[in-house]
Amino acid sequence: MxxxxxxxxxxxxxxxxxxxxxxxxxQVRPGEVYGFLGPNGAGKSTTVRMLATLLRPTGxxxxxxxxxxxxxxxxxxxxxxxxxxxxxxxxxxxxxxLLHLQGVxxxxxxxxxxxxxxxxxxxxxxxxxxxxxxxxYSGGMRRRLDLALALVHEPVVLFLDEPTTGLDPTSRLAxxxxxxxxxxxxxxxxxxxxxxxxxxxxxxxxxxIIDGGRIVAEGTPQQLKAEVGDPALVxxxxxxxxxxxxxxxxxxxxxxxxxxxxxxxxxxxPGGAARVAEAVRALDEAxxxxxxxxxxQPTLDDVFVAKTGRRLEGHGGGESPAAGRGKxxxxx
Amino acid sequence: xxxxxxxxxxxxxxxxxxxxxxxxVFIPSLVMPLFILVATAGAFHGVGxxxxxxxxxxxxxxxxxxxxxAGFAGxxxxxxxxxxxxxxxxxxxxxxPAPRVSLVAGPFTAAGMRSxxxxxxxxxxxxxxxxxxxGVLGTIVVYxxxxxxxxxxxxxxxxxxxxxxxxxxxxLMQLVVFVSIFTSVAYAPRELQxxxxxxxxxxxxxxxxxxxxxxxxxxxxxxxxVWPGLGAIALLLAVLGAWALTxxxxxxRD
Numbered sequence: 001m002x003x004x005x006x007x008x009x010x011x012x013x014x015x016x017x018x019x020x021x022x023x024x025x026x027q028v029r030p031g032e033v034y035g036f037l038g039p040n041g042a043g044k045s046t047t048v049r050m051l052a053t054l055l056r057p058t059g060x061x062x063x064x065x066x067x068x069x070x071x072x073x074x075x076x077x078x079x080x081x082x083x084x085x086x087x088x089x090x091x092x093x094x095x096x097x098l099l100h101l102q103g104v105x106x107x108x109x110x111x112x113x114x115x116x117x118x119x120x121x122x123x124x125x126x127x128x129x130x131x132x133x134x135x136x137y138s139g140g141m142r143r144r145l146d147l148a149l150a151l152v153h154e155p156v157v158l159f160l161d162e163p164t165t166g167l168d169p170t171s172r173l174a175x176x177x178x179x180x181x182x183x184x185x186x187x188x189x190x191x192x193x194x195x196x197x198x199x200x201x202x203x204x205x206x207x208x209i210i211d212g213g214r215i216v217a218e219g220t221p222q223q224l225k226a227e228v229g230d231p232a233l234v235x236x237x238x239x240x241x242x243x244x245x246x247x248x249x250x251x252x253x254x255x256x257x258x259x260x261x262x263x264x265x266x267x268x269x270p271g272g273a274a275r276v277a278e279a280v281r282a283l284d285e286a287x288x289x290x291x292x293x294x295x296x297q298p299t300l301d302d303v304f305v306a307k308t309g310r311r312l313e314g315h316g317g318g319e320s321p322a323a324g325r326g327k328x329x330x331x332x
Numbered sequence: 333x334x335x336x337x338x339x340x341x342x343x344x345x346x347x348x349x350x351x352x353x354x355x356x357v358f359i360p361s362l363v364m365p366l367f368i369l370v371a372t373a374g375a376f377h378g379v380g381x382x383x384x385x386x387x388x389x390x391x392x393x394x395x396x397x398x399x400x401x402a403g404f405a406g407x408x409x410x411x412x413x414x415x416x417x418x419x420x421x422x423x424x425x426x427x428x429p430a431p432r433v434s435l436v437a438g439p440f441t442a443a444g445m446r447s448x449x450x451x452x453x454x455x456x457x458x459x460x461x462x463x464x465x466x467g468v469l470g471t472i473v474v475y476x477x478x479x480x481x482x483x484x485x486x487x488x489x490x491x492x493x494x495x496x497x498x499x500x501x502x503x504l505m506q507l508v509v510f511v512s513i514f515t516s517v518a519y520a521p522r523e524l525q526x527x528x529x530x531x532x533x534x535x536x537x538x539x540x541x542x543x544x545x546x547x548x549x550x551x552x553x554x555x556x557x558v559w560p561g562l563g564a565i566a567l568l569l570a571v572l573g574a575w576a577l578t579x580x581x582x583x584x585r586d
Contacts, residue, residue, distance in 0.1 A: 052427050077429040084427075088420025092353045093346065104342040105428035107335060133353070149424070 004030045004065060004157050004189035005051060011059030012046050020046040022213035023060065028191060028206075030156070033183050035204025035221075036193040037300060039310075043213040044193040045085055048161045051191070052082045065156050078106075081150030081158045081188075083143075085165065091135030095126050095145050098134065099152060106153035120148040124178065140171025147178060157189045158182070164199060176202055197300040209304055216307040221300060228298040228306050232257045233279055234266040238289035246288050253279050259305060269295070336431040343425075343438020347412060348445065357408055361446070365401035365454050369393055372519070373461070391463045394454060395545035396518045398474060399538070401450030402482035403509045408446070409439040410489020411502045418498055426583060436576050440486040447482030451475055463549075470548035473558055477545040480565035481538070485509045487572035494579030512538050517546075540564035 005028035012021040021043040028034045038044050049055040051064050053073040062069045065079035089098060096117050103113030121127045124144040134142060143163060150158055160179065164172040180203065182188050194200050200207050201221050209217040209224075217224055233253070237246045240263055247256065250267035253275060257266035269275050276295055283290060305311055351358050373390035413435075416422045425435055451474060459465055466474060489505040496504070515529065516538035525533050533539050544561025547554075 054423055054427055074429050077427060080427070082424070082427045084420055084423055088423055090346075090350075090416075090419075090421050092350050097346075097349075101342055101346060102424070102428070104339055105425060105430040107429070 004028045007062040009060035013058045031187045033190040033204050035200035035207040037200045038210035042210045048159050079156050081155035083146045083150040083160050085161045089134050094131050096130040102149045102152045124148045160192045211308045224303040225298040228302045230268040230270045231272045232266050232296040233269045234264050234294045236264050236291045238291045242288050249282050249286050339430040339434035340437035344441040347439050347442030361404035365397040369397040390461050394458045394549050395542050397454045398451040398478040399481050402447035402478040403485050405443045405446035405482045406485025407489050407505045409443040409486035410493045410505045413490050414493035414499045440483045443482045443486035444479040447478045451478040466548050473548040474545050477541050484568035487576040491575035491579045517542050537564035
């Protein structure tokens with residue numbers, strides 16, 4: 001098997017001529033964690049559904065684990081594990097019953113179903129809740145069970161469609177840890193769709209950004225961020241009237257950043273943190289006091305903005321490139 | 333074949349335990365046939381004087397109640413499938429290498445089993461009400477007719493669910509099943525029906541099913557009474573089986 005997932009010009013057109021996926025090319029290597037990042041409606045889930053044989057492509061071709069998704073669907077299904085959006089789990093069944101059912105679906109014997117269920121329940125920390133109906137589980141428990149269900153037959157490729165949407169931070173971290181463990185210990189290829197930048201950043205070796213059914217950028221998170229350019233120095237003058245003056249000072253160090261929060265001045269800073277002190281001195285010399293200062297490293301959101309002109313939903317929505325991480329300081 | 337049977341059995345087991353865990357589904361489907369038995373037999377007690385083949389309207393109503401219970405079981409198979417499609421549970425099943433036909437075979441097996449259960453309850457209630465059981469062969473015919481109708485209505489309802497893919501299609505499933513029962517010989521034999529109702533009853537396959545069940549229930553059944561019922565079930569299973577399977581094939585295509 002050369003590629004775990006290979007898609008060429010993959011298209012899905014729905015009734016009414018709506019092209020949810022419009023010529024997607026993908027190459028995911030065995031053992032890789034590939035992050036598929038995009039806003040709601042970008043075509044992430046439709047792509048996953050085609051790769052998981054739940055939806056027939058209307059154009060292009062794709063293979064998963066070396067099998068064609070259209071003509072060798074059954075072989076694809078034997079090779080993949082799928083945890084779809086919203087953890088579609090029957091709330092009236094218990095965790096153990098669902099694992100047993102999943103085992104039967106994948107052709108496991110009764111004894112294998114039992115031992116696999118025990119092992120996976122233990123692995124995802126649900127042994128104590130195994131006999132409880134899933135309707136009583138928390139969101140995090142459901143997601144962990146969903147992951148366990150996808151692993152019943154030890155798939156070589158695992159599709160996780162927005163696995164942490166709606167989870168609290170603790171549950172999210174626990175799930176990330178499990179995905180990492182799965183990838184490093186079992187060598188499972190993971191195709192992960194997400195609208196969370198941090199998730200893609202933390203988990204994925206490579207990231208594809210999809211918008212309007214097309215891949216607009218692809219590479220390692222570091223490569224993509226490097227494409228955006230230098231870090232941005234964003235300052236908020238203590239006196240809002242001095243914003244323009246502050247901007248004039250900052251553009252001496254690098255090009256102006258136009259997408260920034262109101263009332264702030266911002267410029268790219270070639271050299272990054274090493275030149276912050278110099279910029280601050282220049283502001284001092286111009287008599288400008290700052291209420292806050294932020295050195296904003298490029299994020300995948302900035303990559304998204306650079307490629308599409310828009311921000312990802314739920315990630316700042318028109319706010320600054322400084323809205324997230326960076327060194328924060330406060331002077332005078 | 334073995335895999336199909338194993339997965340279908342598993343899905344039938346799931347359907348049965350879900351019914352047990354959802355009293356809101358289970359209780360009406362059990363109570364309604366009993367209610368029909370008691371209420372109809374009580375309200376139309378005097379009809380026993382008419383030429384309906386028996387002087388006991390309760391005995392006349394028992395097959396109607398068993399068929400009604402089977403209809404509920406069948407419709408429930410469809411609503412459960414619609415719920416599974418809407419909630420995404422079906423995606424889990426069809427993204428596995430399990431034979432897709434199990435998705436239909438499991439629930440219809442469960443519908444048949446549930447029909448046997450409600451039929452047993454109705455027959456016990458009839459016995460308590462003073463109607464003598466129809467003997468071993470007669471009882472088998474009553475069970476076969478009920479289970480056959482339960483499976484047929486399950487196929488109908490699942491075909492609807494596979495096309496509509498929403499629980500909101502449940503009223504359509506129910507409407508067709510109940511209209512087909514009420515325009516048959518549920519309340520009165522064909523001899524007492526006139527005009528367009530008689531014409532519909534003549535052509536309605538449910539008429540043959542009820543007549544076969546009723547003839548054995550009333551104790552005078554012969555092969556000539558039973559085979560039209562078996563033929564009607566075979567016809568319904570063939571047509572509605574194709575209806576459900578073509579719906580199943582559509583999954584993932586639209």
